[in-house]
Each structure stands twice: as structure tokens, then as C-alpha cells.
Amino acid sequence: MTAAEIPAAILAEIPGPIDPPHRLLMGPGPVDAYPSVLRAMSARLVGQYDPFMTEAMTQTQALWRHVWSTTSPACVLVDGTSRAGIEAALVSLIRPGDRVLVPIFGRFGHLLAEIAERAMAEVHTIETPWGQVFAPSAIEEAVVRVRPTLLALVQGDTSTTMLQPLAEIGEICERHGVLFYSDATASLGGNPFEADAWGLDAATAGLQKCLGGPSGSAPLMLSERAVEVVRGRKRIEAGIREAGDPQSADFVRSNYFDLGMILDYWGPRRLNHHTEATSMLYAARECARVIALEGRQAVIDRHALAGAAMLAGVAATGLTVFGDVAHKMSNVVAVEIPDGVPGDLARAAMLTDFGIEIGTSFGPLHGRVWRIGTMGYNARRDAVLTTLAALEVVLRRYGVAVPPGAGVEAAAALYSDGGPGDGAAG
């Protein structure tokens, strides 16, 4: 083989154009995107400083202010998946050696602790058994004991399906001079979130859950107080620095995740940083636009209805729901895998025979529960009923005595008034 032939040899054959199979994604996310979001992604590109581009960025910021429920100007996208948003918030707010408190009620609490550790924080954690959430008093007690500079708290942890109440936490943080960050990746858009009213200093999300978009863009909001912290650590790149630009010695240990630079890029100065991921911007804009068009509360109500219908359906199917149902996210339910049913084979049958994906689980729940989501575009009556019908068939194959049609009918009953929230726009 000559040198010139090596590249062709490396590539055994050229695959065809991407042509994904039909799927109904009813796991804990990612889920199907809204059709209008997929359309937005194929829109033609424009230059980074084209007036159309900067206007699209400004519109996107306004749309996300609405989703976050904040008047803060500091609403941007981090160009990466949801954990890129988490890391940007944490490395920009945490100085090495800072004390950080992370209450852990599932896998993603562990992730926040892990990212904070890598940011060289002194990380303190409190834990609650999977399937439960924290009482505000337990968090305040830990805040008083640890005296952290930052509290990092997941809102909805898909690993357990739990939704941590946040409404009283901001006040606790305010009282003790602690910055309050929440990871709302799994919950935002499908459950209430009030950045200003709840006193959030920073929050991040992704598009691939209740927002109904693809993974790859991480919306982020900062309060005025958080903006001051990140601006105090500002540094401008040598290649574009001008005389008199401030240079902090206390710099963020990442260029890509330096929120001071990202704010300058999105702000009036439009100071060059990364090259904005144009297609993902279009997607993030459209995800927020879907919410604005349908109505923010209407979307939350649609998730609540779909979640209640799925809950009623799995219960009527005879499945045991995992965790504290009173504190469950609207958009996902965990059910115990019945004795004798091979969990992964049953999931594979759902995918192969019906094109429906439901989720496996992590850590202590691995092999014990399936997770079934009703998120974004898929928080729809037909998606709920189809999933329940298919699940019934598969369970029966494995010898589970399922009352015929009971799950579907129990779910359909919740939709029987034909009122709002029975379908998704897009």
C-alpha cells in the first residue's frame, strides 16, 4: 500500500446520508425535537457579526429571559451540552479553595460535586436517599455549618425523577450571603422555574429535555450579583487585548467557560471569543419561541397533564412507581421492573417492535427501574397512550398479568375533558 492509498484504506466504505429510523423517544431525554426546531436547524448560516446574527442573538436572549423568568440581561448560551453550562457556571463562580455546598439527591448532584472538585473547590455534600428531596431546613442547617460561598443544587434529577423545591432556597442563601446556583437541565420548561422570584444567582439547562431540542446548547442565566463576581475575574485574550483592558490575576481556569468573556461576546461590545454555533443558536431560539407561542404556563400544564396521565397509566398497568411521588418531576416517572422481567430485553423489544425508547437507570437504581419520560414535543396524549399500549404488550410477553387496556384507559381518562394541554404545537 502506498502512502497515497492509506486514507482510502482507513475508510473502509463511505456510508450513506444520515437517515435515522422512526423513534418515539419516551426516555429521560434526549427526546424528539419539535418539528419547527428541526426546521430551524437547517436554516442557512450567516456571518458571526452579520446584523441578522447579532439580532438573532439578542432575540434569543429575550426569549430565554422569558423561559428563565428573569429580567437579568445576563442570559446567554454556552456552546456545548448541558454539562458545559454547569461547568461554565461553576468554574466562573468558584475560586480555587472556595467552599461549595452540594446537596445530593441523585446522579447529577454527584456531577455538580465532581465539577466543583475539579474547579479546586473545597466541596461539602449532604445526601438524601435516592427517591427523596431535601427540606429547606436541612439545606439551611448545612449552609450554616459549612458557610459556603456557593450552594449548587440540582432542580430535577432524572436519575431519581425527583424535583427539589427551590422556592425557599434563595431566601436562605440571601440570608447567609451565599451564591445560589441550580442545574435545571431536566426540569426547565416542564416544571415551574422562577429565577428572579426564587433568588437564583445562576442557572443552566440544556435543550434535550422539556425544551424539545437537540443536545448541544446550554442556556445560562446569571443574576446581577453573579455578573459582578465573574466580571471581577475578567481577562482579555492577548490576541485582541487593547491598552487599558483590565486583567485579573484571579482568572477563571478555563478560557472556553469564562463567563466574563462570554458575556462580553453577547454584550454590546461583541468582543470576539468563540465563533457562535449558529445552527444550535437557531435551535435554542426556536425552543424558547415554541414556549412563548404556546404560553409558558400552558407548556408547564401540558407537561403536568402528560405526566399525570403516564403516572395513572403505569399504575393501572400494575407497575410500582419509584420514589416520593409528591416530589416527582412532571416529565419523567420511574417504575420498578416487575420480578422476572429482563429489563434490558424488554426495553429492546419496545424499541424493535414499536420504535419506542424508554430509559434504563444509573447507580443504585440500575436494573431496578425503568424511566419513562413525557417531555417537550412528546408531552402529548398520543405519545402517552401509544407508549402504554406497547408496554402492556411487552410486559405480557414476559408473563406479567396486565389488565388489558387498563393503562391506556386510565391515562386517556385524564384527557377526557378534551381541554387545553392535550397536544403540542410545533
Add this chain to the structure above:
Amino acid sequence: MTAAEIPAAILAEIPGPIDPPHRLLMGPGPVDAYPSVLRAMSARLVGQYDPFMTEAMTQTQALWRHVWSTTSPACVLVDGTSRAGIEAALVSLIRPGDRVLVPIFGRFGHLLAEIAERAMAEVHTIETPWGQVFAPSAIEEAVVRVRPTLLALVQGDTSTTMLQPLAEIGEICERHGVLFYSDATASLGGNPFEADAWGLDAATAGLQKCLGGPSGSAPLMLSERAVEVVRGRKRIEAGIREAGDPQSADFVRSNYFDLGMILDYWGPRRLNHHTEATSMLYAARECARVIALEGRQAVIDRHALAGAAMLAGVAATGLTVFGDVAHKMSNVVAVEIPDGVPGDLARAAMLTDFGIEIGTSFGPLHGRVWRIGTMGYNARRDAVLTTLAALEVVLRRYGVAVPPGAGVEAAAALYSDGGPGDGAAG
């Protein structure tokens, strides 16, 4: 205003669906995507561990091995823009306190130094005036003097249009036991790049230049030696860790950019890390597929022809080309803004009257040169000729004595044989 009304007030009005204007993007990037790449981006989503998804990831790796010209299995995407790829390579390969050598011949050399500094490296730089490149002997001399663990070198720096020859550098690094990383964002696909033959240990890129895709995905390759380094720093997240999993104390100071974890996610274990940005994966797969279909050398030749035509065209238009033309990238040319022409107004006229974007510049070249690109899908005869025709009109408006039609005809002459490379697939 009641609390319930605030969200609506935050959002003054709901903008329409994204509807970008027609543009011909002839700047230094981002440029127009290949039509087939835009189509790929609107393909429906599938689950993260769907057999179709893991197969698409495997295909993408094979396609990118071909683009990089490497047999290394460690070819992945970093989910972020090109500088996310740079940071992932640098923070994963650099331990705090390591000596890193960065030869700087433009803005992006400064960026590598800046990212290495933030990764707590002891950074040593050598510089050459903008518009020139380094002789291999100058790099070897610095390697011998500094004794770095890593050499970080830009291949093509769009800020100056220069293409640093890399062919002899790998051997120098091998001789002195230095890891060799190159940022090929601006050059890959439009100029030769031979990862294995040139002895690269790590290289990264973006899609938005010669690859003809949107910004937001950073292809990355690692050699076997580099894989050993990142694997030695491995850490597995608490939420998914199993008994016996190794945990290095010498961990990477980032979770998102920890290439050991990213390799595990792309590798046979498929260990959960981020949620792959599905639509950007589709785009990255299609960008590499376009190259495979047209032929890697044919795409490089098409860039060479378009670049030569643009160079002939601007010269015949009477413009002075900036920098060492013998070491210019194929895909971009910098021309001095003629005396008396207001650079930004002229660029604005190109955009407003013709929908054509050409580029401004940074640092010492700001206000002195425009940068004109011929990249990816836009490395086409019609794109070159249209740009030259429009540029002539605009220059004449500002009083420049341009020989009528000379630029277009000089460029067209290079295409006159009607041979291969006169258009782009897609």
C-alpha cells in the same frame, strides 16, 4: 404589574421563525455550509444509546480518521466550538506546572498560549512577525532551550492567512520527547494535513472553515502516545463509578474536557459522560462524508484552485496581498485596504448591495487588511468571480482606479481548462 404578568413583559414581542437573509460568506469563516450538511442537521433525533446512534458515532469516527489521515482509533468530536477542542486537548495533555512551548505567528497562537496558561502550564513562546511562519530550525532551537513536555502549534492562522509547515515538526518532537499538538481549525480540509505521517500526537479543528459545516463541533484526534497520557489521568464520576474503577489523583481540571472520559464515551464501554449533541454529530459526519465522496485530495485541489483564482483576481484588481504568499493557506487571502477607502463601510456595502461577506481583521492588522476566504462549499468558481465583480464595483465607488473586469477575468483564466475542481459537490 402582577407577578404572573412579568414573563410576558420580559418578552416584548415574539419574533418570527428564523429566516436568514441570503448571504455568500467569503470571509475567513464561518462560511456557508454544504447544502447536504444543512439537510443532515434537520434529521430526526434518536436516543443516546440507540443502535443507530452508536453506529452513526462509529461511522463518524471512521470518516474523520480519513480526514485526519490517521489510523488512530482515538478520533472523536468535542461538543463545542473549535476552541472547545483546543481546550480539551490542552487541559487533558498538560499537567499544572508543565512547560509548554507555543510558537506564535498570529492571533490563534496567542489563544493557545492563553489556554495553556489557564491550564496552569509554564508557557514559553517564540514569535515571528505577522505574515510569516517559522523555519523548523527555529522551532527545534526553542524546543532544545525550553525542553517542554508539549509543543502547541497552529497550522493555519486566519488572522494572518499563514500556513505553518508541519511536515518536519513531528520528527523534531519525537527526537526530543515532546508531545506535538496542532490546531488545524482554519486549514483542515483545504490544505494537506497528515496526522500520522507528520507525527501529530493531537490535533483539533472546527467545522466552520474548509469543512463546510456550522460552528459547534470540534473534531479531535489523539495518537497512541497521547491516549496513554490522558488515560493516566483518568477519573470516573461518582454517580456512575463502579468498584475497582481507577481514580487518578492527577486529574484533569475539567470534567467536560477530560478526554479520558470522552474516549470512554466514544469507546466500546460507551460510558456515560455528556449527552452527545446529535444534530452536530450529524453535521460533522456529513462534512467528512462530503470530503470522502469528492475525494480528499480533490477537495484540497479545489481549495488550491479557488485560492489561486482569488489571489490572481485581487492582484489584477490592483490590490496588494499581505504576507508571505509562498506560505499562505489556500483558503484565505489578506489584501491591504487601499488608501482612502473606509474599510468597514466598504465591507458593509459588499454585504448590503451584494449579500457578500468579506472579513475584517484583528490586532496589528485591524483596519489595514480585509480577509477574503474561499472555503468549503464556497471554494467555487462562481463564488470567486461574483466576489471579485462586487469588490470591483465597491472599490470604484471609493475612487480606486480599478481596471474594469480585470480581477474577474484573471480569476476565470485559472478555471479556463474546465477541468476538475471547478465546483463543489453537496
